[in-house]
Amino acid sequence: MVRNIVILGGNSHPKLVESICNSLGLPIGDRTLSSFSVGETRCEIKDSVRGKDVYIIQSGGGKVNDHFMDLCIMISACKTGSAKRVTAVLPLFPYSRQPDLPYNKTGAPLSKQPSTVPGSPMPYTFESVPATPAPGIPMSAGLANGMDGLSKRLNRAQVSANNIHSPAAVAMPSANGPHEMNGGDTYFKRTDSSLTLGSSRTPGAFTTHDYDKMAHFTSFQGKPGYKQWVAQAGTLVADLLTCSGADHIITLDLHDPQYQGFFDIPVDNLYGRPLLKRYIQQNIPNFKDAVVVSPDAGGAKRATAIADSLNMEFALIHKERRPTKITDRQNATMMLVGNVANRVCVLVDDLADTSNTITRAAKLLKKEGATMVYALLTHGVLSGDAISRINASAIDKIVVTNSVPQEEHKKMCPKLEVLDVSPAFAEAIRRVHHGESISVLFQFD
Amino acid sequence: MGDMANEIKLLTGNSHPSLAKSVADRLGIEIAKTMSLNYSNQETSVTVGESVRDEDVFILQSTAPNNINDGLMELLIMIHACRTASARRITAVIPNFPYARQDKKDKSRAPISAKLIANMLQTAGCNHVITMDLHASQIQGFFNVPVDNLYAEPSVLRWIRENYPDQDIVIVSPDAGGAKRATSIADRLDRGFALIHKERPRPNVVGRMVLVGDVKDKVAILVDDMADTCGTLAKAAQTVKENGAAEVVAIVTHGILSGDAVNIINNSCLSKVVVTNTVPLGDKQERCKKLNVIDVSPTIAEAIRRTHNGESVSFLFHHAPAV
Numbered sequence: 001m002v003r004n005i006v007i008l009g010g011n012s013h014p015k016l017v018e019s020i021c022n023s024l025g026l027p028i029g030d031r032t033l034s035s036f037s038v039g040e041t042r043c044e045i046k047d048s049v050r051g052k053d054v055y056i057i058q059s060g061g062g063k064v065n066d067h068f069m070d071l072c073i074m075i076s077a078c079k080t081g082s083a084k085r086v087t088a089v090l091p092l093f094p095y096s097r098q099p100d101l102p103y104n105k106t107g108a109p110l111s112k113q114p115s116t117v118p119g120s121p122m123p124y125t126f127e128s129v130p131a132t133p134a135p136g137i138p139m140s141a142g143l144a145n146g147m148d149g150l151s152k153r154l155n156r157a158q159v160s161a162n163n164i165h166s167p168a169a170v171a172m173p174s175a176n177g178p179h180e181m182n183g184g185d186t187y188f189k190r191t192d193s194s195l196t197l198g199s200s201r202t203p204g205a206f207t208t209h210d211y212d213k214m215a216h217f218t219s220f221q222g223k224p225g226y227k228q229w230v231a232q233a234g235t236l237v238a239d240l241l242t243c244s245g246a247d248h249i250i251t252l253d254l255h256d257p258q259y260q261g262f263f264d265i266p267v268d269n270l271y272g273r274p275l276l277k278r279y280i281q282q283n284i285p286n287f288k289d290a291v292v293v294s295p296d297a298g299g300a301k302r303a304t305a306i307a308d309s310l311n312m313e314f315a316l317i318h319k320e321r322r323p324t325k326i327t328d329r330q331n332a333t334m335m336l337v338g339n340v341a342n343r344v345c346v347l348v349d350d351l352a353d354t355s356n357t358i359t360r361a362a363k364l365l366k367k368e369g370a371t372m373v374y375a376l377l378t379h380g381v382l383s384g385d386a387i388s389r390i391n392a393s394a395i396d397k398i399v400v401t402n403s404v405p406q407e408e409h410k411k412m413c414p415k416l417e418v419l420d421v422s423p424a425f426a427e428a429i430r431r432v433h434h435g436e437s438i439s440v441l442f443q444f445d
Numbered sequence: 446m447g448d449m450a451n452e453i454k455l456l457t458g459n460s461h462p463s464l465a466k467s468v469a470d471r472l473g474i475e476i477a478k479t480m481s482l483n484y485s486n487q488e489t490s491v492t493v494g495e496s497v498r499d500e501d502v503f504i505l506q507s508t509a510p511n512n513i514n515d516g517l518m519e520l521l522i523m524i525h526a527c528r529t530a531s532a533r534r535i536t537a538v539i540p541n542f543p544y545a546r547q548d549k550k551d552k553s554r555a556p557i558s559a560k561l562i563a564n565m566l567q568t569a570g571c572n573h574v575i576t577m578d579l580h581a582s583q584i585q586g587f588f589n590v591p592v593d594n595l596y597a598e599p600s601v602l603r604w605i606r607e608n609y610p611d612q613d614i615v616i617v618s619p620d621a622g623g624a625k626r627a628t629s630i631a632d633r634l635d636r637g638f639a640l641i642h643k644e645r646p647r648p649n650v651v652g653r654m655v656l657v658g659d660v661k662d663k664v665a666i667l668v669d670d671m672a673d674t675c676g677t678l679a680k681a682a683q684t685v686k687e688n689g690a691a692e693v694v695a696i697v698t699h700g701i702l703s704g705d706a707v708n709i710i711n712n713s714c715l716s717k718v719v720v721t722n723t724v725p726l727g728d729k730q731e732r733c734k735k736l737n738v739i740d741v742s743p744t745i746a747e748a749i750r751r752t753h754n755g756e757s758v759s760f761l762f763h764h765a766p767a768v
Contacts, residue, residue, distance in 0.1 A: 037674050037704040039511040040544050045554035064487045069514040072565070077556035095488055220480045222494035228478075231491040231526030236569055240521065243568040244561060353486050384485040 005433050006049050010058030012067040013405050016422055017057045023426030043073045049083040055429050060094030061404030068094050072244040079245030087248040088241055091403035092379050095233040096255045238262035250428050252403055253350045253378040268438055270428055272378035272401055275419045277306055279399055290344040291315050295361035303348040315340055317361050334364050341369035351379040355386040359393035366394040379403050387412045450499035451533055453753050458519040461507035461725040471746035481519050491522045497532045503749050505538040509725050510703040513543050521569040528570030536573040537566055540723035541699045545580035563587035575748050577723055578670045578698040593758050595748055597698040597721050599765035600739050602633055614664040615639055619681035627668045641681050654684045661689035671699035675706040679713035686714045699723050707733045743768055
């Protein structure tokens, strides 16, 4: 039993809050957190927090801005309620990935513009660039003709692509039945024919709140001679948490380790590596012969750390962002460094959002002769039609942690396996509360 | 002036493009090229398409109902983007200040969210705030930067004078908190005043109402700073009508009109509901024929112009610029 401590949860991930509290043997702090009719957050902390050590658990998935404001308001409420110390526990840190690319480059995680003119449905291909969803808006380039046709087409594509190496047959997912995504029938409707990777380079691949003025945004261009840039919210989010009154931050696998430097308060960045490592050791047969693959250069360090500690071989995929000529060998823009022929591959990354990167990486690996592709990720945000892409992709098994809710994803994706991070967070909270060192949690050997 | 620095740069988010457009037109400038949109994980992204270095930046952002937090984050990210892009001064123009009603610790451990928003705006890098009809003017004290609280009152007075020049009108405050606002209008019009006392058991729920004052056979004009779910307004109109008013009109500055407000207004005994365009109304005007809109963009534009030129803004507290 831990004393003088209050654990509060936001609305983003109640399951995780529950299991962290179970691990600590504590009840969940009582609070009201809802919204007024106008949409403003309404919060009230029911339990006394005077002189207490307060931990507020809120993840960054789902409606990010609402959840973030909820968190700030809860922190502020505890502070004005005379809490001794408030620690924000953010399993997935919002705005931690800061793309600096303008919206219209391939690879930027922005979405396609929802088309307004209905037209003939387009087939869904590997090269389809994922769309950005927003509540209640049809924007997906989704699966116009369902999963059946797709699997067949993919199988065919797979065979023709892999006939040289003739790897083991790719296990294709069975049809999942109708997709239960919001947006109803409009979700899968597709209109313009510019769905392939190449055409996504044309301006207009994005969504906005202002659907009336789509034309204005489609033609968005900076002033002549001015290089447009995307605002990076990282420091801002750090400052906002501090100004709300957070005294301490606990998070998991920050996308950039430098992010810790944005804060003037202590940040404990836990690692998902021990979990991923244990999974490799326990669930991948003959893992010593497998190859750890980083899907992009940015994650090379993360992947090599795992490869080194397990004495595994390492390969890297280099993503070229320069516009190249579109040919049938689209993967020319992705180059594999290392040998994966006739081996099991383990893709390791920190975050999969639209999962464009890992599905393309998996395709390349299969093409280069990999027998089986695992994808191990700390944060499975899996927004947009990520699940459909993964189901249709060459990935055989995708493993994520429950840093964001995975129940819905799991229902839709038979390849998905979820690791539980709550013990790590519970232990971190316990140690931080007692003033013990948490560096033992960083050692994963 | 050409390329000289320190000109007005008007930026705006997605919350209220039409207001931004009319303010920009009034100032005779173009809205600066920025774009804000959502990533697929619903994080907000802001792209800046022109230089703001050494410029006098004004960021106009209203907050649309049910999009409050998105609008707020958009504003904060824009402010921060301009600060990191070396703007000389950043003024947040927030016609309807969000979370203004959560301005006191009315229960144990209730957050003072308005104070938090004030802190957040300053943390993001805002040097000045222009807003309109704050729910409580004490919110100005939450800031350590100057706050110009504009009034819709001059525009409201003009609307009453134009639309009810000769009728026997009485100004009614629907609650005790708005008495000051209503008496001020009554005094300036030299008309009578009445007040409704109400008991409010829970937020967004209205209790019993008692009218103090004479409204018999008069045009009763209910005056308030905001209309949200309109439960209060409809009940107040009912009370006034039962006390013998000939016609009941409501004038509110911020027409938030969330939830079922439009239906409540349509079914109420209000003959007109007059709001300003501080809050985007969307299709509510089509759905509610009783809705009239007063354009406050001239006041906002004039406040921006005067702030930029270092002139006094207090003239606008008593006079509405010609439309």
